[in-house]
Amino acid sequence: RPPNYPPGPPRLPLWGNLWQVMLRDYRSPHKALLALSKDYCSALISVYVGAFPVVVANDHETVHAMLSHPAFQGRPDCFTARIRSFNRLHGIFFTDGDYWAQQRRFSLRHLRDYGFGRRFDKLEAMVLEEVQGIVNILKGSVSPYDKDVARDGRVLLPELFAAHSTNTVLAVLTGTRLPPEQYPLARDLSRLIKGFQRAGNASGGALDATPWLRFLTPSGFGFKDYKTGNDALLDFMSRQISEHKGSFDGEAIRGFCDKYLLEMQGRAGENSSFTELQLLLTLMDYFFPASTAIPSALAFAVLNSIAHPDKADRAHQEIKEVVGLDRLPDLNDRVNLPYTEAFLRETLRMTGTPLTLMHRATEDSYFRGFYVPKDTLLVPNMWAAHHDPTVYEKPFEFMPERFLQHHSGQLKRKDTSVPFGLGKRLCAGETFARQNSFLFLAALLQGFRFTMPDGAAVPETEEDAVFGFIMTPPDDLWVQVAERV
Numbered sequence: 001r002p003p004n005y006p007p008g009p010p011r012l013p014l015w016g017n018l019w020q021v022m023l024r025d026y027r028s029p030h031k032a033l034l035a036l037s038k039d040y041c042s043a044l045i046s047v048y049v050g051a052f053p054v055v056v057a058n059d060h061e062t063v064h065a066m067l068s069h070p071a072f073q074g075r076p077d078c079f080t081a082r083i084r085s086f087n088r089l090h091g092i093f094f095t096d097g098d099y100w101a102q103q104r105r106f107s108l109r110h111l112r113d114y115g116f117g118r119r120f121d122k123l124e125a126m127v128l129e130e131v132q133g134i135v136n137i138l139k140g141s142v143s144p145y146d147k148d149v150a151r152d153g154r155v156l157l158p159e160l161f162a163a164h165s166t167n168t169v170l171a172v173l174t175g176t177r178l179p180p181e182q183y184p185l186a187r188d189l190s191r192l193i194k195g196f197q198r199a200g201n202a203s204g205g206a207l208d209a210t211p212w213l214r215f216l217t218p219s220g221f222g223f224k225d226y227k228t229g230n231d232a233l234l235d236f237m238s239r240q241i242s243e244h245k246g247s248f249d250g251e252a253i254r255g256f257c258d259k260y261l262l263e264m265q266g267r268a269g270e271n272s273s274f275t276e277l278q279l280l281l282t283l284m285d286y287f288f289p290a291s292t293a294i295p296s297a298l299a300f301a302v303l304n305s306i307a308h309p310d311k312a313d314r315a316h317q318e319i320k321e322v323v324g325l326d327r328l329p330d331l332n333d334r335v336n337l338p339y340t341e342a343f344l345r346e347t348l349r350m351t352g353t354p355l356t357l358m359h360r361a362t363e364d365s366y367f368r369g370f371y372v373p374k375d376t377l378l379v380p381n382m383w384a385a386h387h388d389p390t391v392y393e394k395p396f397e398f399m400p401e402r403f404l405q406h407h408s409g410q411l412k413r414k415d416t417s418v419p420f421g422l423g424k425r426l427c428a429g430e431t432f433a434r435q436n437s438f439l440f441l442a443a444l445l446q447g448f449r450f451t452m453p454d455g456a457a458v459p460e461t462e463e464d465a466v467f468g469f470i471m472t473p474p475d476d477l478w479v480q481v482a483e484r485v
C-alpha cells in the first residue's frame with residue numbers, strides 16, 4: 001500500500017478483497033462496496049481484485065470527479081477483455097490511448113453520416129417503423145415470428161424489444177435490417193448477449209483475478225456464459241462483414257461497415273490500426289448495447305409503469321394532449337413531453353449500469369487528496385452516485401418529478417444523473433440510446449397499459465434485478481398488455 005493511498009481492507013490471498021465483497025452482498029457488489037466505504041468513512045476506498053489494485057468512488061461528487069479526471073481514462077488489460085478478441089485488445093470499450101482515440105473518433109464521425117448521434121429524418125423514420133412493429137405486436141397482430149415473445153395477451157420482456165432495437169443499430173452499422181423471419185434469431189442472440197452482460201458480475205471479477213478457474217469449472221464464474229455470448233456475437237458480426245465484403249462497391253457505400261472497408265483499402269500497405277479484427281470488434285461494441293441495454297431499459301420502464309400506474313397515466317395524458325392518439329410520438333414532440341422524458345431518466349437513474357466499466361489510471365495522480373499510482377483500476381460506483389441521498393431525495397422511490405421544475409413542469413436545466421457516464425469515456429451511443437428509448441417508451445405509454453399476469457407481484461428493482469455490466473430484469477418476465485381506449 002503506497003503512502004496516502006485511499007483506505008480499505010487488507011488484501012486477502014487469491015481474490016484479494018473480492019472475498020469481502022462477495023460475502024457482504026454476492027448479488028450486488030455495488031452495495032457491498034458502498035457498505036465498505038461507510039466502514040472506512042471515506043467516499044474513496046481501495047480494494048484488491050486478486051492482484052489488481054482498485055480504487056472505488058462511492059458518492060455522487062466523487063464518481064463525477066473520477067469519471068472526468070483526465071488521467072483516469074484508460075481501460076484495464078484483463079482476461080475478460082482479451083477473450084473477446086482472440087487474446088488481443090480491440091474495439092472501443094476495452095482499448096485506450098491513441099489507438100482508442102483514433103478508432104472512437106473515426107467511428108463517431110462516420111456513424112453520424114447515417115444519423116447516429118444527431119437528428120436525421122431518414123433514421124428517425126426507420127426507427128419509427130421499428131416502433132410501429134412493437135405497437136402492432138402489442139395490439140395483437142402477432143406473426144409466426146413473434147410467437148416466442150407474444151401470446152395470449154402477454155409479452156415477454158425484455159426480449160420483445162430485442163429484434164426491433166437490433167434493427168435500429170444494424171441500419172447505421174451495415175445499412176441493412178433483419179427481415180421478420182430472422183427476428184427469433186435476433187432474440188436468441190440478445191439472450192446470449194444478456195448472459196455475457198450478466199457474467200460481468202462479482203464472479204466475472206473472480207475470473208479476471210484467477211483466469212485458470214475456467215479450467216476447473218468451465219460453467220462456473222460466468223465463463224461459459226461469457227464465452228458463449230461473445231462467440232455468438234463474433235459469429236453474427238463476422239457473417240455481416242463477409243457479406244459486405246462479398247458485395248462491396250466503393251461507389252455505393254451502404255453504411256458504416258462499408259465506410260470502414262473503404263478506409264482499410266485506402267490504408268492498405270500502411271501499418272495502421274484499421275484492420276478487419278478492429279472492424280469486427282467495433283461493430284460488436286456498437287451492436288451489443290442496442291441488443292441488450294436498450295431492451296433492458298425499456299423493460300424496467302414497463303415495470304415502473306406497472307408499479308406506478310398513476311405515473312404511467314400522467315405520461316399517457318401528457319402524450320395524449322401533445323401528440324394525440326392517432327400518430328406515434330416523434331422526436332419533434334420530445335421537447336413538449338417533459339414528464340415522459342423524466343419517466344425515462346428516472347428509470348435509467350435507478351437501473352443503469354451499476355458499476356459501469358472499469359477505468360485505469362494512465363499516470364501517477366493525486367485525487368481527492370489521495371495518491372493513486374499509474375495502472376490502478378478505477379471503479380465509479382454509479383449505483384451509489386444515483387442513490388446518493390444528498391442529491392436524490394428518497395433515492396429508492398421512483399419519482400420522475402425529481403427531474404422537473406416545480407413551477408413550470410419543464411425539465412430542470414441540469415440533469416444530475418449520468419447513466420451514460422461522463423468525460424472522454426462517455427457512452428458513444430448516448431444520443432442514439434436516449435432518442436430510441438424515448439421513441440419506444442413514448443409509444444408504449446401512449447397506447448398501452450401493462451399489468452402483472454394472474455396477480456403476480458411486480459418484480460422489485462433492488463431485489464429481483466440481475467446485476468452484471470448492466471442491470472437486467474429477472475428471466476421469464478411475461479407481462480399482460482391491454483390497449484388504452
Ligand code: HEM
Binds near residue numbers: 352
Ligand atoms: C440504455 C442504454 C445504454 C446505457 C445505460 C449505456 C451506458 C454506458 C456506460 C455507462 C458506458 C461506460 C462509460 C465509462 O466507461 O465511463 C458506456 C460505454 C459505451 N457505450 Fe453505452 N449505454 C447504452 C447504450 C448504448 C448504445 C445503444 C450504444 C451503441 C449503439 C452504446 C455504445 C457504447 C460504447 C461504444 C461505449 C464505449 C465507450 C468508450 O469506451 O469509449 N451504448 N455506455
